Amino acid sequence: MTSTNDMPPIEAYSGSESYLFVSYSHMDSQLVFPEIRYLHEQGYRIWYDEGIDPGNEWPDMVAKALKGATQFLVFVSNQAVTSKNVRNEINFALNHNKPFVAVHIEETALPTGLELRMGDIQAILRYRLDIARYHKQLERALKQNVRSQDNLGTIISSRQPDDNNLLFPESNSSIQLPSVIINDGSPLLSDSRLTEEETIHLAHQIAIYGTDIAMKGTKFARFGDMDVADPKEIDGYIEIRDIVIEYLKRSQRVPLSVAVFGPPNTGQLFCVQQVTLSAILVDYETCVFDLSNFRDLEEFTKALHQVREIGISGKIPLVFWEGFDANHFRWLEFFIPIMSSGSFVDNLKKYQIGNSIFAFISTKFSRFKSFTEAPLDDYVSAFDDHKGPDFVSCLRGYLNLIGLNPSIPEGELSSNQSVSNDTYFVIRRSVWLRHILHRRTPDLFREIEGKLVIDIAPGVLNAFFRIQHYKHGLRSMEAIVDMSKLAGKNAYESQSLPSKHQLDLQVDAEEFLSLVKAN
Secondary structure: OOOHHHOOOOOOOOOOOOOEEEEOOHHHHHHHHHHHHHHHHOOEOEEOHHHOOOOOOHHHHHHHHHHHOOEEEEEEOHHHHOOHHHHHHHHHHHHOOOOEEEEEOOOOOOOHHHHHHHOOOEEEEHHHOOHHHHHHHHHHHOOHHHEOHHHOOOOOEEEOOOOOOOOOOOOOOOOOOOOEEEEOOEOOOOOOOOOHHHHHHHHHHHHHHOHHHHOOOEOEEEEOOEEEOOHHHHHHHHHHHHHHHHHHHOOOOOOEEEEEEOOOOOOHHHHHHHHHHOOOOOOEEEEEEEHHHOOOHHHHHHHHHHHHHHHHOOOEEEEEEEOOOHHHHOOHHHHHHHHHHOEEEEOOEEEEOOOOEEEEEOOOOOOHHHHHHOOOHHHHHHHHHOOHHHHHHHOOEEEEOOOOOOOOOOOOOOOOOOOOOOOOHHHHHHHHHHHHHHHHOHHHEEEEOOEEEEOEOHHHHHHHHHOOOOOOOHHHHHHHHHHOOOOOOOOEOHHHOOOHHHHOOOOOHHHHHHHHHHO
């Protein structure tokens, strides 16, 4: 009796668009057909041998399909490399310079002839990878023009342990933003400071029309999918980007190490990701490790091996070390040999990390100065005991993020204190609000003369901008949007806001709702 896994999963593609030719041994059908089904579900147009009609001669039909294919994918196994048909298809694809991907579904010793021809071919070792890493490598290897536009999507990051919406939100945007824009106009902070009302008006314009229109002639920056309008932040981002560019121009054996500080829930990982990727013009892979959850050095060493494997594959590892300052700085001393020599030791054997970017994300300090001075008495000795000064000497840059709430002067500890010298927190809020709405609620935007404009009630904007304090930083703004009744709406009105009871989770609900009515 024939198993369902032996049945052809889809009809082979026969149209005029770009498609993928899949080669495999019939003896591997139970392993390969689920892979073909998965690729089909992801929108890839696929030709494979089940598309041959009775009466058509095999070689002619295969040659025609191969010749018309945009890319060649072969599932390599011990059965495949001994199959005359598979070997002929491989040789035909190579002779015709077809872009070539080999997925090894089991450990296979290639015959000498195939090894000679396929030695430099991009190979994905399916039998060694978990499903998530395999799918990511496969997506990177396959050409997007053999895929239906309706199914296009990008996997930005594999996170340990979990993905986080604030870190890498899914984008609903159809606009491809340039890598970086520096609109070098007059800075907001000038001799003639904006009044509070002028600042609020500008914030409204940014949220509704975007920085391109609202800040024309004024200095702002865009890195990938992130706009930066607060002048106190722009220069810091540019400095980090310049450091990354300079690092990638040289052949390095040690990671580029930068540290990032800010109040809780400032979107540190997303911000650094966008700035860094705006400077990376080579293939990369992102991973995130939460050191506060690491139990021992064995887990730490496993993470380093994962980073090393990314480098070996030819990609630049972009590694976020979250909570590097957790557990009384215990991890600092273990990073020093890696940051200084680019190597680590496991079972008495030395391993080289190679080119990579390490971004250390603080979970305890909002400023670099606070980190290095370790103001709490019990932290001072721990910082020194775990070689904190040596760790700092290995850094090549740092970034202080400000967040949605008014910034606190150095030396102040209260996150709720009213701070008079930070007049541009509403500008930061407006940029982030537009960013969140653009990703979460694209139906609120309409295109006018090539620009995306949002329909949002002035009172709602007033509350988002003027509320004294977001209890959980950026997460709170995102949560208010998520809780709002916006599905199927083309305008953000006050009646779409969450209930007072739900709002109180994120802000002072009474204050927020009074600001909505006050406009």
